[in-house]
Amino acid sequence: MSILNNWLVKPHQTETKFLEWGQEYPHLVELDSICQYVGLNAYSITLTDKSISLDQKEKLIFAVPHAHEPAGTAACMNYINQILTGKHLDQTESEIYNREEILQKCVLTFLSDPNPDGRSRSPVDYWDGTKYTNEEFWTFMRGRDPETKKMWKRMDRWSIQNENPETIGIVYEQVSSHEYVEPNRDFGSAYFRLIKRAGEKYGYGRWLDLHQTEFEKSKYNAMIILPIIQNELPEHIKQANVEWADAIVDSWKKCGAQPMPESKPLGYTGQQAEYFKRTWREFMPIIPKITTEIQNNNLRTPPEMQEKLEEEAIKVSVDLLIRSKA
Numbered sequence: 502m503s504i505l506n507n508w509l510v511k512p513h514q515t516e517t518k519f520l521e522w523g524q525e526y527p528h529l530v531e532l533d534s535i536c537q538y539v540g541l542n543a544y545s546i547t548l549t550d551k552s553i554s555l556d557q558k559e560k561l562i563f564a565v566p567h568a569h570e571p572a573g574t575a576a577c578m579n580y581i582n583q584i585l586t587g588k589h590l591d592q593t594e595s596e597i598y599n600r601e602e603i604l605q606k607c608v609l610t611f612l613s614d615p616n617p618d619g620r621s622r623s624p625v626d627y628w629d630g631t632k633y634t635n636e637e638f639w640t641f642m643r644g645r646d647p648e649t650k651k652m653w654k655r656m657d658r659w660s661i662q663n664e665n666p667e668t669i670g671i672v673y674e675q676v677s678s679h680e681y682v683e684p685n686r687d688f689g690s691a692y693f694r695l696i697k698r699a700g701e702k703y704g705y706g707r708w709l710d711l712h713q714t715e716f717e718k719s720k721y722n723a724m725i726i727l728p729i730i731q732n733e734l735p736e737h738i739k740q741a742n743v744e745w746a747d748a749i750v751d752s753w754k755k756c757g758a759q760p761m762p763e764s765k766p767l768g769y770t771g772q773q774a775e776y777f778k779r780t781w782r783e784f785m786p787i788i789p790k791i792t793t794e795i796q797n798n799n800l801r802t803p804p805e806m807q808e809k810l811e812e813e814a815i816k817v818s819v820d821l822l823i824r825s826k827a
């Protein structure tokens with residue numbers, strides 16, 4: 502069986518599914534979309550039993566900010582399919598036995614690929630470490646520097662009027678005739694705009710961002726990152742973040758991964774830290790919010806495993822809240 506049966510990550514694949522789900526399950530599915538500058542639609546999809554009032558429901562949002570990290574997208578798509586149909590995308594039976602309960606008690610919103618502009622420019626559907634070295638991978642991610650031929654710069658918002666990378670990295674989203682942004686670093690991105698809209702409509706209680714990174718020279722291949730302002734957060738939120746992180750790390754161990762045992766706050770310093778702290782204070786609701794990082798582009802963590810671990814993080818997040826309500 503090809504991995505591609507279970508791996509929907511390109512805009513034409515995800516959009517087709519969203520529209521299909523919206524049509525087949527109108528009582529369970531709400532779609533929202535923003536047309537990016539390049540003309541591709543970025544979607545959010547919300548699952549809940551609409552016959553039951555939103556008031557008492559647990560509200561979670563799951564988002565995949567980076568186009569070069571497709572396993573989170575694949576995981577969202579497979580999880581949504583299981584909740585709606587009882588089956589994985591490859592048509593095998595799902596192990597999730599309490600779908601009705603989840604839909605009755607929760608509002609689950611997914612931004613499985615809020616930058617289809619970037620994703621559509623990705624040369625591969627998954628990064629498995631067989632085709633490109635990490636150095637090559639990074640030149641796809643951020644673009645290629647015309648002089649060094651290595652990875653270009655990390656930029657929040659930049660313009661081709663002032664900058665001339667040899668290629669434009671897939672992490673970036675074009676937002677005007679000449680400007681580009683990294684989605685989770687600029688409020689003009691489809692990612693932030695969709696989250697803001699969903700947030701105003703549903704008011705989330707928890708937020709999980711699904712990321713991937715290379716884990717070069719690390720003995721680990723998965724980790725949870727706590728908020729950069731973890732230590733400034735109210736005690737009950739700090740504690741919720743740690744308990745949530747520990748639950749995911751535990752389940753990853755059972756899947757055979759090598760997760761970092763103790764989750765830590767985002768370790769940026771200097772300008773990067775200031776940027777993230779500012780963003781947090783301006784935009785992030787004060788709710789439990791954590792981030793997954795699953796190994797990308799390495800033989801040690803094949804795409805099936807990447808997807809499984811991201812999906813596990815989604816499952817554990819939902820289970821925790823269902824159990825707390827029981």
Ligand SMILES: [Zn+2]
Pocket residue numbers: 567570712713
């Ligand atoms: Zn990322």
